[in-house]
Amino acid sequence: MQKERIILGIDPGTQVMGYGLLRVLDNKPSLMAMGVMELGKYGDHYLKLAKIYARVIGLIEEFLPDELAIEAPFFGKNVQSMLKLGRAQGVAMAAAISRDIPIFEYAPLKIKMAITGNGRAAKEQVAYMLQKILHIPDENMLPQLDATDGLAAALCHFYQSGITTGDKKYRDWKDFANHNQDKVRK
Numbered sequence: 001m002q003k004e005r006i007i008l009g010i011d012p013g014t015q016v017m018g019y020g021l022l023r024v025l026d027n028k029p030s031l032m033a034m035g036v037m038e039l040g041k042y043g044d045h046y047l048k049l050a051k052i053y054a055r056v057i058g059l060i061e062e063f064l065p066d067e068l069a070i071e072a073p074f075f076g077k078n079v080q081s082m083l084k085l086g087r088a089q090g091v092a093m094a095a096a097i098s099r100d101i102p103i104f105e106y107a108p109l110k111i112k113m114a115i116t117g118n119g120r121a122a123k124e125q126v127a128y129m130l131q132k133i134l135h136i137p138d139e140n141m142l143p144q145l146d147a148t149d150g151l152a153a154a155l156c157h158f159y160q161s162g163i164t165t166g167d168k169k170y171r172d173w174k175d176f177a178n179h180n181q182d183k184v185r186k
Contacts, residue, residue, distance in 0.1 A: 004023060005067070007068075008065035008154065009022070011071050011149035016146045017052055017146065018151075030135075031134050036144045037055050039052070052095075060096065070093065071150075071153050111156040123145040126152050134151075
């Protein structure tokens with residue numbers, strides 16, 4: 001019997017929140033959906049938080065994810081921006097908690113490293129690698145890179161929970177690529 005697992009990945013933000021959903025079947029990830037939530041049009045910060053909460057609940061009810069992978073806020077110089085980002089992350093996490101969905105938090109560097117092999121990769125490089133790894137057609141790629149950042153969090157979690165192919169288990173994309181040169185396009 002094939003075991004299906006669905007991972008919701010979120011890139012929290014108070015201007016744009018990105019999300020991606022992965023279906024893992026027979027330990028092979030595939031894209032279910034990805035998108036963004038534009039929040040810049042809402043002037044009130046608390047209204048933005050309410051919208052984030054409602055959207056995450058909506059995604060949970062529509063796709064029934066087994067796990068939530070979320071990007072952790074990075075440490076910047078602007079304390080107010082960090083506080084707002086932390087609140088956005090918190091309400092997304094609260095939505096998952098309210099539905100008993102386990103939460104896994106990953107630093108941006110860890111996500112980029114898992115997807116590209118480079119913790120300092122540009123958002124465009126992450127999007128490109130996701131497109132290649134998950135075989136996403138050009139027409140399904142979104143111009144907003146927050147969507148692929150959310151999807152990257154989900155794929156990072158898949159890798160961190162262990163990639164198994166046959167009897168081998170891999171730590172991350174780089175480990176898989178190093179052991180499977182014949183399966184990796186350059």
